[in-house]
Amino acid sequence: MTEKDIYILGIESSCDDTSASVIHNGKVLSNIIANQEVHAKYGGVVPELASRAHQQNIVPVVQQAIEQANITKNQLSAIAFTRGPGLMGSLLVGTSFAKSLALGLNIPLIDVNHMQAHILAHFIKNEDKTPPFPFICLTISGGHTQIVKITNHFEMEILGETIDDAVGEAFDKTAKILGLPYPGGPLIDKYAKLGNPKAFQFTKPKVGNLDFSFSGLKTQILYFVQKNVKENPNFIKDNLNDICASIQYTIVKVLIEKLKNAIKQTGIKHIAIAGGVSANSEIRNRLQLAEKNWDWTTYIPKFEYTTDNAGMIAIAGYLKFLNNDYANNSISAKARLKVTD
Ligand code: KG4
Ligand code: ZN
Numbered sequence: 001m002t003e004k005d006i007y008i009l010g011i012e013s014s015c016d017d018t019s020a021s022v023i024h025n026g027k028v029l030s031n032i033i034a035n036q037e038v039h040a041k042y043g044g045v046v047p048e049l050a051s052r053a054h055q056q057n058i059v060p061v062v063q064q065a066i067e068q069a070n071i072t073k074n075q076l077s078a079i080a081f082t083r084g085p086g087l088m089g090s091l092l093v094g095t096s097f098a099k100s101l102a103l104g105l106n107i108p109l110i111d112v113n114h115m116q117a118h119i120l121a122h123f124i125k126n127e128d129k130t131p132p133f134p135f136i137c138l139t140i141s142g143g144h145t146q147i148v149k150i151t152n153h154f155e156m157e158i159l160g161e162t163i164d165d166a167v168g169e170a171f172d173k174t175a176k177i178l179g180l181p182y183p184g185g186p187l188i189d190k191y192a193k194l195g196n197p198k199a200f201q202f203t204k205p206k207v208g209n210l211d212f213s214f215s216g217l218k219t220q221i222l223y224f225v226q227k228n229v230k231e232n233p234n235f236i237k238d239n240l241n242d243i244c245a246s247i248q249y250t251i252v253k254v255l256i257e258k259l260k261n262a263i264k265q266t267g268i269k270h271i272a273i274a275g276g277v278s279a280n281s282e283i284r285n286r287l288q289l290a291e292k293n294w295d296w297t298t299y300i301p302k303f304e305y306t307t308d309n310a311g312m313i314a315i316a317g318y319l320k321f322l323n324n325d326y327a328n329n330s331i332s333a334k335a336r337l338k339v340t341d
Helices: 037-042 047-068 088-105 114-123 167-177 185-192 215-231 235-266 281-293 310-322
Strands: 007-012 017-024 027-035 078-084 109-113 135-140 145-152 155-161 270-274 297-299
Touching: 007 047, 007 088, 007 310, 017 047, 017 310, 027 047, 027 310, 037 047, 047 088, 078 088, 078 114, 078 310, 088 109, 109 114, 109 310, 114 135, 114 145, 114 270, 114 310, 135 235, 145 235, 155 235, 167 185, 167 215, 167 235, 185 235, 185 281, 215 235, 235 281, 270 281, 281 297
Parallel strands: 007 078, 078 109, 135 270, 270 297
Antiparallel strands: 007 017, 017 027, 135 145, 145 155
16 A cells, blocks of 8 residues: 555553554654553552543543644544553553544554564654564563564564563562562662662572573562661661662673573574663663674664553554554453464
């Protein structure tokens, strides 16, 4: 099909961010995100509260995305929405809204796999560079940790993944041990900037192949903190920056080592990162260094396309639109979906 003016509205509601984005021929015109502060005090996302907040946010967020894109809803070519994976109550809000809007406007509906969308964010035309096929993507988020080989936009193979906690969970759970609010990942990153990464040593998890494990590290940090707090009740406060820097250093070291193994195994040296944890400054710095010092070509998404956002849903929808790959209006949300589904 000829690329005339194709406007896609993307809608994301899989977890605790309500987001809507309009893209024009692959370029993001708007990417509105309403975060849900309500979960911070509970130490994690409360599904019932998330679903209710999505219901409150979805209409104003979509309206704002269309306004900021400076178009009218009648110019939209299709509506793309996150079908899964995610929290069922949250997914249902975006799914029902997208279905009704597509029906009302009489335009195609496109279902998007959230995990694929994190990776496909690299094809947003506002990005500086786009990876060539095949490339390797380290997808690191609150729910996933995977090394994926991408042969084509929608042809992916999981080369390795976590056997227990996701890396984002490792950040969030260790942050909770340190008394930090949810989500703790960005806070660990912030305090780590002021600390010494070699101050405390943690043993790296030993898992074969390209798989990961982070639950042992979390337990190790819990015992380490408990032991030290017994000796000095102010231990966390006195050493917060160093503890954060040491945790972050250990986690990022594991990620880089696995990427090295993936390169050895596949011979592919085009390396991308995606997902919320790809916002982490240490992993971003380490990849930039890898590109400078080794023969890797790295693809680091802009901050706004790392954590959950509808820009990535809209670009995935756009790529499916070009393939005339539409959903039926009877489609339902799916809490469990693999990146290969
Ligand atoms: O992709 P995402 O927004 O949601 C999921 O699909 O899970 O990822 C959220 C995760 C959370 O665990 C959060 O703590 C983590 O990404 N995260 C970070 C940083 N920013 C977000 N982890 C470490 N450093 C960061 N700067
Ligand atoms: Zn995500």
